Amino acid sequence: MATLIVAFPKLEEAKAVRNLLVRRGYEVASACTSGAQAINMADRLSDGIIICGYKLSDNMLYSELYEYKPKSFEMLLVASKNLWDDCQDNDIVCAAMPIKVNDLINTIEMMLQVQVRRRKKKRMQPKRRSPQEQKVIDDAKAILMEKNNMTEPEAFRYIQKCSMDSGNTMVESASMVIGIYSE
Template identity: 75%
Template sequence: MATIIVAFPKLEEARAIRNLLIRKGFDVAMPITSGAQVINQADSLASGIIVCGYKLSDNMVYSDLYEYKPKSFELLLVTSQNRWEECRDNNIVCLATPLKVNELVQTLEMMIQAQVRTRKKKRSTPTRRSPEEQRIIDDAKHLLMERNNMSEPEAFRYIQKCSMDSGNSMVESARMVIGLYEE
């Protein structure tokens, strides 16, 4: 689950929201009051969501925080509705004050699900090989086809299986095949 960073200019507000989120089952970091602390905390974490107010104690505004945060973090701004227009231009998720618990929880769940979908999609896209790497794999396939009378799909599956069994990449396994036949 994504870690949530709660940042508001007043420590009491940040603590109250943090405690509320913990009671609702979220993984929440220590409450923070300044933008610099948020960025430091976010840099030490893999991914997550920053819940913050319009302006923090070090006069960092949400838009600066949005710009400096790691790309793996989303921003949820809690502010009055008259400031929402600025947020929409930056594609930032906003919640109105006074804050309603159900809206906060549902919004965070939606944002976490979006992050999970993005990570799954990123993992499922195959990695692109460089022309040099593809040439190495092709050379290994051709060696297997010539010397072991394999078809191209069989040679590819052999390299793929060696790769999976050894925990190496396809290119490393292809290099090993080439190395075996060059001796």
């Protein structure tokens, strides 16, 4: 589960929101009053959501906090609607003040689900091979095509099958093919 950081100009507000979220089962890393504290905490964490007010105690606006936060963090602005200047231009989720507890929880839950989907999608993307790794695979295919009279797709499938059967990566299997035929 992603971590939450709460940042409001008054410590009492930040602690109240933090306590509310903790009671609802969320992990809150910190209740901050300044943008610098929030950014510092976010830099130490992998990902999460920063829940903040319009202007923090160090006079940092939400837009500056959005600009300086790590890319892996989402942001939820809790402020009156007339202060939502460029929220739609950025990917800042906004909640109107005064906020109801259920609205806050539902918004956070929606944001967390988006993060989970994004993480899952990123994991599912095939990893890019370096030029050196691709050269190893291409060399192994060339050897198989020459020595075993295979077509390029057949050689690729052979390396792929060996990789899947052995539990190795394609590059490791290709290296084994090169090693076998170069002896």
